[in-house]
Amino acid sequence: xxxxxxxxxxxxxxxxxxxxxxxxxxxxxxxxxxxxxxxxxxxxxxxxxxxxxxxxxxxxxxxxxxxxxxxxxxxxxxxxxxxxxxxxxxxxxxxxxxxxxxxxxxxxxxxxxxxxxxxxxxxxxxxxxxxxxxxxxxxxxxxxxxxxxxxxxxxxxxxxxxxxxxxxxxxxxxxxxxxxxxxxxxxxxxxxxxxxxxxxxxxxxxxxxxxxxxxx
Numbered sequence: 001x002x003x004x005x006x007x008x009x010x011x012x013x014x015x016x017x018x019x020x021x022x023x024x025x026x027x028x029x030x031x032x033x034x035x036x037x038x039x040x041x042x043x044x045x046x047x048x049x050x051x052x053x054x055x056x057x058x059x060x061x062x063x064x065x066x067x068x069x070x071x072x073x074x075x076x077x078x079x080x081x082x083x084x085x086x087x088x089x090x091x092x093x094x095x096x097x098x099x100x101x102x103x104x105x106x107x108x109x110x111x112x113x114x115x116x117x118x119x120x121x122x123x124x125x126x127x128x129x130x131x132x133x134x135x136x137x138x139x140x141x142x143x144x145x146x147x148x149x150x151x152x153x154x155x156x157x158x159x160x161x162x163x164x165x166x167x168x169x170x171x172x173x174x175x176x177x178x179x180x181x182x183x184x185x186x187x188x189x190x191x192x193x194x195x196x197x198x199x200x201x202x203x204x205x206x207x208x209x210x211x212x213x214x215x216x
Contacts, residue, residue, distance in 0.1 A: 008032070008060055008066050008067065009031070009069055010068055012034035014139035016069030020051065022176050022177075024051060026174030027050070027174065030050065032054075033053070040053035057085055064090065065092060067094070067134065068092065068093055068095070072096060075116075082125070086128050088128060089128050089129075090167060091131070092131045093116065115188035118185055118188055121160070130160075131158070131168050132188045133157035134155065134175075135191060136155060141199055153207065154180045155172045155177040156181075156216075157179060158183055159184065
């Protein structure tokens with residue numbers, strides 16, 4: 001009998017909440033954690049019995065997969081703080097290295113040729129494995145494009161370890177999307193804001209599998 005996959009979502013901003021909702025809709029249990037346990041508990045109670053709220057350290061310990069839905073500029077410190085608990089975990093990274101600019105938009109806060117995925121992969125806790133996923137759409141599209149229709153919208157992902165791809169694809173499917181791998185973590189820049197496979201980049205919209213394959 002297959003062991004149930006344990007998934008923790010750390011951070012309950014727009015992306016974290018939508019990912020949790022989508023996974024629950026796909027019948028995937030999740031553990032949620034945020035800055036305040038009481039806020040996570042309110043959110044969990046609203047979603048039902050498939051969601052459990054825990055303190056961050058306990059959520060990570062219990063999980064097989066950690067969806068790290070926090071601001072990019074907090075991840076280095078997060079890895080240091082929870083280095084022991086994150087050992088050997090699959091870490092899903094939807095982060096985008098951006099900040100508000102002076103014109104009401106966003107600007108990249110790392111070098112133009114750098115990606116959050118590669119920088120985060122370089123500082124991973126021991127034996128942890130990074131996947132770039134769940135970050136190629138804005139929160140509205142991530143919520144609205146998730147569906148059980150025959151033709152699902154794509155969520156692109158990148159991973160250096162083929163052995164964990166089946167787990168990542170299971171979660172993407174459970175969230176109502178079709179998984180499409182673009183390559184290794186060295187392709188992360190394509191999946192981040194301004195990248196050619198991001199909604200707020202050259203691709204400019206959600207796409208189905210056939211369309212997605214033409215873009216890779």
